[in-house]
Amino acid sequence: MHPDLVLTNARLLDPGSGAFLPHDTLTLSGGRIAGFGPDGGRGSGAEVVDLDGAVVVPGLVDGHLHPVSGAERTAGADLSGCTDLAAVRSELAAARRELKDGQWLRGWGLDPNAFGGLPVSADSVGPVLDGIPAAIDLFDAHSMLVSRRALELAGIDGPRRFDQGSAEVVCDDSGRPTGLLLEDAACELVEAIAPRPSFEELCRATADVLRRMAAAGLTGGHAMDANGDSLAVYAALEERGQLPLRLRIAPWVQPGAGPAELAELVRRQGEGGRRWQVAGAKLFMDGTIDNGTAWLELPDCHGESTGAFWPDPAAYTRVIGELHRAGVATATHAIGDAAVRHVLDAVELALAEHGPGARHRVEHVETVPDDTVARFAALGVTASMQPTHCTDYTRADHTDNWSRRLGEERANRAFRCRDLAEAGARVVLGSDWPIAPFEPLGVMAGARHRRPSRDLQQPPHLPGQALSPLRALAGYTLAPAWAAGEETRAGRLAPGFRADLTVLARDPLTVPDTELARVPVLMTVLGGEVTHRAV
């Protein structure tokens, strides 16, 4: 056995017990953890790195992200820092000044809270978008605000009907489109005619994002779409040695999917390269609370969020049964209480009919009652949570759009990370980048302090739902490994496990919650290969 890399003077943190292992050396060989030294690699030609007491944790894995579509979306004007319409207008005006004749204005990260009480519409934004084609993603990536010129170019002049139950061309009382498009099918009307980046541009942008992710300490991610060219992008980047994350990619299954589409999805499982693999399927049970497209047991205070994304929810149940029988793990976006309940019902039925097998998960779980919380552990369903969606897009005093729409009772059941963990559910953490920043320490910090990252002086939102430091770390290590069925080879520091590591300057379990996001990431190692190094 020839060690490839030996890390000495390391503090090796076990995400299960929270204790340091009784060793200070880690020897990596053939992409795996070979052992704990001592002197494992000296004289063998292996590179030896003295970590000087830095803390090694298993490589951090983001349980929910969108690398390629995110790289494409974040190419335009960044509106994610705009908290009012004046700021939005001035960012858009700056972006408009840069445009060449006929060029589209693209933007992303628009928060509906920036509109105050005004409707999210092209008119509310004002003349800055007049006469130019513009398409701006709202922060949830489930909706888009487009200019009048873009509507005209796409031939949208009134309401439309879609297969996706909650998709909508929002129109005013006179039936005229306001510029707000809800859900993928409606956004696609404009996406289809807007200019796209070239394959090369997309590869470059994705490579840049992945490099930054590795530098932030990520060694892997569960990518929740295989849209457009994304699989070809991953393949090209791997070929070029520019894939510093291990990615599991779940293609979408849309309402209306027939036997041929499901068979194709089953056939593609495992397709991929050394570091990327098609694994599982992504489905949607609803949209978002902010857009009024979630599926709630009772309507929100605008009378919205009453319907499922699948116009026939029973068809969704049948698809889950089919995929479970074929051994395909599913991840379903379910935000409202009715949506989450329906997914759990579907998994329960699949288990009853076909026995245990594929591991299923629910993405987001934004508001659920107690009895639903308890069902996750019983059914072995993973709760995939994005705590920074709560901390950065809602407010502790419930004056934000999300909380107002839900009302007090349901807003008080927001993002119940701790309740789910205490009820025995496996809680995977993630960013949903580009919806929220991908830095894993920032997401773990949000899970712990529940405060908005832009101002840590603000009060925490439901501090009772804060995760302990150990549970937050498990959410980026043990839990994603289990959700992927890889708990015997990933997520811990043990001989034979993957040599995927993140090296931190401080102990993430004892550093104060409000300082965690600023802890330097000294090194990231993927399969024994250094993908980021700052020591």
Ligand SMILES: [Zn+2]
């Ligand atoms: Zn997502």
